[in-house]
Amino acid sequence: MRAWLALLAVLASVAGARAATPTAAEVEAVARQLRCVVCQNLSVADSPSEMARQMRDVVRERLAAGETPEAVKAYFVERYGEWVLLMPPARGFPLLAFVLPLGALVGGLTAALVVLRRWSRRSADPGASAEVDEEDLAAVRDEVRRRGAV
Amino acid sequence: MRMAELLVAESESSERCQHDAGRAQHEKDGESPVTATAGSLALWVALAVAVYGFVAAALGARRNPGWSASARGAVLVQFALVTAAAAVLEWALLASDFSLRYVAQNSSRATPGLYKAGALWGALEGSLLLWVWLLAACSALVVVLYTRRHAELMPSVVAVLLAVSAFFLVVLCFISSPFERLAPAPADGRGLNPLLENPGMAFHPPALYLGYVAFTVPFAFAMAALVTRRLGAEWIATTRRWTIIAWWALTAGILLGAWWAYRVLGWGGYWAWDPVENASLLPWLTGTAFLHSVMIQERRDMLKLWNLSLVILTFALTLLGTFLTRSGIIASVHAFAGSPAIGTAFLAFIALVLLVSFSLVAARGDALAAPAELESLVSRESAFVLNNVVLLAATFSVLFGTLYPMVSEALRGVKASVGAPYFNFVNFPILVAVLLLMGVGPLIAWRRASLDHLRRNFLAPALAAAGLRQGHVLTVAALAVFVAGTVGHDLWRGVRARRTADGSPARALLSLLARNHRRYGGFLVHLGVVIIFVGVAGSSGYGRQVEQTVGVGESLSIGRYRVEFDGLRQVPNGTHVAVVAGFNVRNSDAPLGRLEPAKLFYPQQQQPIAHVAIRSSWREDLYLILTEFAPDGSAATVKAMVNPLLMWLWIGAGVITLGTAWAVLPDRRPRRA
Amino acid sequence: MRRRIALACALALVPIALLAQGLRTDPRAVPSPLVGAPAPDFALPRFDGGDLRLSNLRGRVLVVNFWASWCGPCREEAAGLEAVWRRYREAGVVLVGVNIQDREAPARAFLGATRPSYPNVVDRNGAASISYGIYGVPETFVIDRDGRIRLRHVGAVGIEALARQIEPLLGERS
Numbered sequence: 001m002r003a004w005l006a007l008l009a010v011l012a013s014v015a016g017a018r019a020a021t022p023t024a025a026e027v028e029a030v031a032r033q034l035r036c037v038v039c040q041n042l043s044v045a046d047s048p049s050e051m052a053r054q055m056r057d058v059v060r061e062r063l064a065a066g067e068t069p070e071a072v073k074a075y076f077v078e079r080y081g082e083w084v085l086l087m088p089p090a091r092g093f094p095l096l097a098f099v100l101p102l103g104a105l106v107g108g109l110t111a112a113l114v115v116l117r118r119w120s121r122r123s124a125d126p127g128a129s130a131e132v133d134e135e136d137l138a139a140v141r142d143e144v145r146r147r148g149a150v
Numbered sequence: 151m152r153m154a155e156l157l158v159a160e161s162e163s164s165e166r167c168q169h170d171a172g173r174a175q176h177e178k179d180g181e182s183p184v185t186a187t188a189g190s191l192a193l194w195v196a197l198a199v200a201v202y203g204f205v206a207a208a209l210g211a212r213r214n215p216g217w218s219a220s221a222r223g224a225v226l227v228q229f230a231l232v233t234a235a236a237a238v239l240e241w242a243l244l245a246s247d248f249s250l251r252y253v254a255q256n257s258s259r260a261t262p263g264l265y266k267a268g269a270l271w272g273a274l275e276g277s278l279l280l281w282v283w284l285l286a287a288c289s290a291l292v293v294v295l296y297t298r299r300h301a302e303l304m305p306s307v308v309a310v311l312l313a314v315s316a317f318f319l320v321v322l323c324f325i326s327s328p329f330e331r332l333a334p335a336p337a338d339g340r341g342l343n344p345l346l347e348n349p350g351m352a353f354h355p356p357a358l359y360l361g362y363v364a365f366t367v368p369f370a371f372a373m374a375a376l377v378t379r380r381l382g383a384e385w386i387a388t389t390r391r392w393t394i395i396a397w398w399a400l401t402a403g404i405l406l407g408a409w410w411a412y413r414v415l416g417w418g419g420y421w422a423w424d425p426v427e428n429a430s431l432l433p434w435l436t437g438t439a440f441l442h443s444v445m446i447q448e449r450r451d452m453l454k455l456w457n458l459s460l461v462i463l464t465f466a467l468t469l470l471g472t473f474l475t476r477s478g479i480i481a482s483v484h485a486f487a488g489s490p491a492i493g494t495a496f497l498a499f500i501a502l503v504l505l506v507s508f509s510l511v512a513a514r515g516d517a518l519a520a521p522a523e524l525e526s527l528v529s530r531e532s533a534f535v536l537n538n539v540v541l542l543a544a545t546f547s548v549l550f551g552t553l554y555p556m557v558s559e560a561l562r563g564v565k566a567s568v569g570a571p572y573f574n575f576v577n578f579p580i581l582v583a584v585l586l587l588m589g590v591g592p593l594i595a596w597r598r599a600s601l602d603h604l605r606r607n608f609l610a611p612a613l614a615a616a617g618l619r620q621g622h623v624l625t626v627a628a629l630a631v632f633v634a635g636t637v638g639h640d641l642w643r644g645v646r647a648r649r650t651a652d653g654s655p656a657r658a659l660l661s662l663l664a665r666n667h668r669r670y671g672g673f674l675v676h677l678g679v680v681i682i683f684v685g686v687a688g689s690s691g692y693g694r695q696v697e698q699t700v701g702v703g704e705s706l707s708i709g710r711y712r713v714e715f716d717g718l719r720q721v722p723n724g725t726h727v728a729v730v731a732g733f734n735v736r737n738s739d740a741p742l743g744r745l746e747p748a749k750l751f752y753p754q755q756q757q758p759i760a761h762v763a764i765r766s767s768w769r770e771d772l773y774l775i776l777t778e779f780a781p782d783g784s785a786a787t788v789k790a791m792v793n794p795l796l797m798w799l800w801i802g803a804g805v806i807t808l809g810t811a812w813a814v815l816p817d818r819r820p821r822r823a
Numbered sequence: 824m825r826r827r828i829a830l831a832c833a834l835a836l837v838p839i840a841l842l843a844q845g846l847r848t849d850p851r852a853v854p855s856p857l858v859g860a861p862a863p864d865f866a867l868p869r870f871d872g873g874d875l876r877l878s879n880l881r882g883r884v885l886v887v888n889f890w891a892s893w894c895g896p897c898r899e900e901a902a903g904l905e906a907v908w909r910r911y912r913e914a915g916v917v918l919v920g921v922n923i924q925d926r927e928a929p930a931r932a933f934l935g936a937t938r939p940s941y942p943n944v945v946d947r948n949g950a951a952s953i954s955y956g957i958y959g960v961p962e963t964f965v966i967d968r969d970g971r972i973r974l975r976h977v978g979a980v981g982i983e984a985l986a987r988q989i990e991p992l993l994g995e996r997s
Contacts, residue, residue: 028695033571037958041424041569046417048760048777048789050924051958054949061950079956081856083555086569093562097554101547101576105583108539116532120524459831466835479845493846497839504835512828553838556845 022063030059030069034076035084043086185242186250189329192235196286197319199228200312207309211377218305222293225308228315229290236283239276239328243269249335252276252328258341260725265347271355272342274476274486275328280356281472282318284363289315292367300388306374307367314366317499325491344726344752344759350410354403358430361400362468365437367392369465372458376510381454381517386444391814397441398810400434405682405803416762418695418773418791420799423573425480428552429471432545436464439541442534450531455511455518456538462507467545469500480555533591540587544580551576574690585629585683588676589636592669626687630680637673663812671813678805681798688795689771697777699787709792710737711772713745718783726752728761731776731786735765747776747788770794855956855975862887862966863954867921867944870934875919875944878970884916884992885966886985889957891925892933896979897961901937903982908941910986914993919944923952923960967992 028045034055036047044055055076062072076084088094203224210218239252243266248254256269256276271280289311297304322328368389375385407427408420421427440460446453473479476486477493511518524531550557551568558566641659648658663670698706705714714734721728730748734741745763752759765772771793778787862885866876877885888904890897908918920943922930927945934943946952955964965974965988974988 024696035567035569041422042417043569043571046419048417048775051949055953057948058950058953076953078856078860079954080958081565081956082558083565083567086567087571087575088554088566088568093558093564094566097551097568097572098576100550101543102579104546105540105543105580108543109536109583112535112539116524116527116535119522120527120529120532473842477846479842490846494843497842497846501836501839504839505832508828508832508835512832515828549838553841553845556841556848559848560841560844 022060026063026069027056027060030063030072031056033073033086034059035086037080037084183249183331185238185247186329186331189235189238189242190323190327192231192238193319193323193327193329196228196231196235196282197316197323199224199231200316200319203228204309204312204316207305207312210305211309218301218308221305221308221312222297225286225289225293225312228312229286232279232283232286232315236270236279239279240267240270243267246339247335248337248339249331249333250328251330251332254332254336254339256339256342258339258725261339261342262347264349264352265342268346268352269342271359272346272351274492275322275326275330277355277359277486278318278322278326278476279328281359281363282315282322284356284359285311285315285318285366288363288367292370296388300384302378302380303371303374303385303388306377307370310370310373311366314370321492321495325489325495341725341754344750345414348410348414350406350414354406354410357399357406358403361396361398361403362433362471364392364396364399365433365461365464365468367396368440368461372461373507373510376458376507376514379514379517381514383448383451386447386457390444393437393441393444394810394814397434397437398807400430400437401806402803404430404434405799409800412796413762413764416760416775418693418762418775418789418793420796423551423570425552426471426475428548428573429467429474431548432470433464433467435541435545435548436460436467439538439545440464443538446531446534452520452522452531453535454520458511458518459508460538462504462511466500466504469496469503473497473500474552480552530591533587537584537587537591540580540583544577544584547576547580548573581683582625582629585626585633585680588680589629589633592636592640592673592676626683630684630687633676633680637677640673641670665817667815667817668813671809671811671815674809674812675806676809678802678807678809680802681805682802685795685798685802688798689793692794694792695789696791697787697789699778699785701785702783706788706790708772708790709770711742711790711792712736713772713774713788713790715786715788718779718786721748723750726750726759729758729776729779731779731788733763733774733788735772745772745774747774749776749779766797768797771796855972857956857964857972858975860972862964862970862972863951865946865951865954867946867951870922870931870943870945875942877919880917880919881970882968884911884914884968884989885964886916886918886989887921887955887964887966888918888980889921889923889952889955889960889962890933891923891960892929893925894960898933898937900961900979900981901939903980903985905937905939905941906982907985907989908939911989911993916989916993917941921946921951923949923957965989965992968995 031045031052032043034044036042036044036049036052036055038049038051039047042052044052044059046052058075059072062075063069067075073085082088082094088097090098203221206217206224207221210216210221239250241247242250242253243257244263246253246257246259246266252273252275253269256272257266261269269276271277289308292307292311293304296307300307368385371385371389375381404427407430411422412418412420440457443453443460444457447457473493473496477496478489479493526532551573555565555567558564641662644662645655645658648662649655694709696706696708700706700715702715702717705712707713712735714736716732716734718729718731721730728748728750730746733745733747734743735745736742742765745765747763748761749758750761760775760777763774771791773791773793775789775791776786777789779785862877864876864878866874869875877887886904886907888900890901904918904920908916918939918941920939920941922943922945925945930945955962959977961979963974963976963980963985964972965976965985967973973992976984
């Protein structure tokens, strides 16, 4: 029993450690968030330029050395500045880049719904439904007949 | 991106990364000086005519038919003159008259004829000339079509149109003239950038510019409505078809650009959220919102102020696009080699447009304020209002993202930027909302709907959509099915209702569609948009990519395909040398043919241009890029991608075109209100 | 109503003001976060044999210039760099050229044409240039005796501009 637990512990610790070689997908995931510095508006993952290839190699080496994707990105930010990131970090001033647009959507929809409700309340007969009850219809017909309307 | 590197190099030549700026080898006496003079003269006179016409129209607006007629004449004369100027430049390009700097920089003796013609809009000065020409043509068309029926509005409309073209003519005459001369004239030109030598180049800029320019017309009518106080639906009803066609042209321009990026620029994608791409998207978003909200004003006489503001904003955004590409304010692969002078001129004009338009709106404030009423919260009016809100939220987020680098630098001095991951993240919820509204909107009745009504109409499509699993990309697919379902459901019910009158279902369908062109054309357009969304979702969510070096006879596996390399060959080709890699493609069952990605080496270009090879099918595209090759031809490094459903983007574009064509056709008999 | 419209106008002018501000800046000029930071070390092969390790030169004022054979401005500034080297060599300044994004034959041809007498090394895999945040050529870094980057110049650098940066550093003791 103890041997099994020991084996499990060993297995768990091995599984927890980072794989030595990062997969192409892992490299691409980081490369996709870095700007190719010699191109206009392409990520390091997409760009065919030599510089981008070298940057991908650096990403691969660093991931293989055990760094987390965040650390790799931080390395590039340290050398190039914040503009090398294609997605602004979600803290500090760049948070505005997320808050403002999403806030505009939510705020706009809320405001619109409020205004629409106000407009629909102003209508003369707010409670009417599109359907007319059969019973009501019969009652109206009777009424009309009774009053001798043409 | 190769082209980017080239363009960075070219435009930055004075400081760094320079390569040869041109080959003025021998020197010869100038070609005909008449060309340059004739062209310049035509533009100068056109400017004078535009200014005169503006004054005449302003006088004519005071109910003076003589001046109005003169102003209309000025519009036609302006068109003739601008056409002459454009013809002169085109002739110079086709005849390879290198005494004009523009021709020398954008064409060469070896450039094929089609691209010599297209070089007219290949660089800044020519593109402005194209813009003015389109504007002059639209103005002339407006004068011809609408004078009789809208005599009240016309003078003001003409005044606005002439004012805008006068501005562009001022830029062309004083700041960047396409008719500048080179003396002595070089023997050969620099030639068009090889990336521009592609059929897409022939269509993308004209379509896009047509879209931009055509939105000037509803703007002019809106200004006329404000000036003449005819603030009802007249200006909207008149420009309805213009707006639809302008919207279509802008859509086509944007999609042609995406197609070109995919086929020619060759990084495997079709949209990079480049600042200039965004600049074309912004008026598209507000233009779409405008298309919808005017329907509310037509039916319910509501939202007058909103519609006026929206059309002003749309027009201002079209100017913003031209500003961004030509001012040097942003670094982009699309940027023309502009200057701060042009940038300042455009910015000043945009500011002027906004100030004048909004002042006019303010002056008519009393006539525009009307209490808005809706019978029911759940109604098509509400859906359209929400549509507008969502589209404007998208406009704001794209605008903010595009200007973010400037905001960051101005407010905290740190250079920052945003790219595709950011825009995709922020716009995804908006995309979902748009799809939802597209499904729900067309089927809610005008004026009111009840929950019961909703249930009857949407239950079936919603059930169909619910059958699909949830997930980031599948959400889009589910909503797409929902929209398609609502359209199909509505058509089915309509056909069923008409069958008693028309007999066969086919005839019923046709007569249904013909009774209300705008509605069913709109449905078809929605369907096209949905198809595009599905294509976008499929290619972004499920794409695969492999980069591998293969020797001769070796193969690479990706998805269902096995791609075998069978050698390199060199193909000299006039202006360039192509190194072509041959690949045999097969899937598990059978051989599928050959794909031949290549690298093209042009003598003047520092980096080679990649020619990608694509095999398209309904299901997916197999996309091959040759990244490296061994000089002895023994091996090649190739990047292979599988892009699912990518063809759906182009199919959707076709459906949108059909839908638009249907929507502008006149109804066979009067529509029910 | 009018106040609201005036408000909308004012709002519309904000992006315009922003754009006007943007007109005054160069979108491609990127300030370096490395100025003031320790210069990253590298050990790269020299064109004339052997290796050069940057940290071995600690205690001297260093000028590191990144270049490529296909770059015109690099050629333009080559003579100036050689002149600076000759002027300040005795004072203990070391000039190092780093060739990046290039191939051997054209690089050697470039060196043959410009004939620098200061050491030139080659960065084959790009790691060194990335560690310096290079995004184009030429770029020149001036490093003080403590190994800190004091200046980063993007584009061709002139003799006098470089000299002005070097002189004050000569007086500093490490």
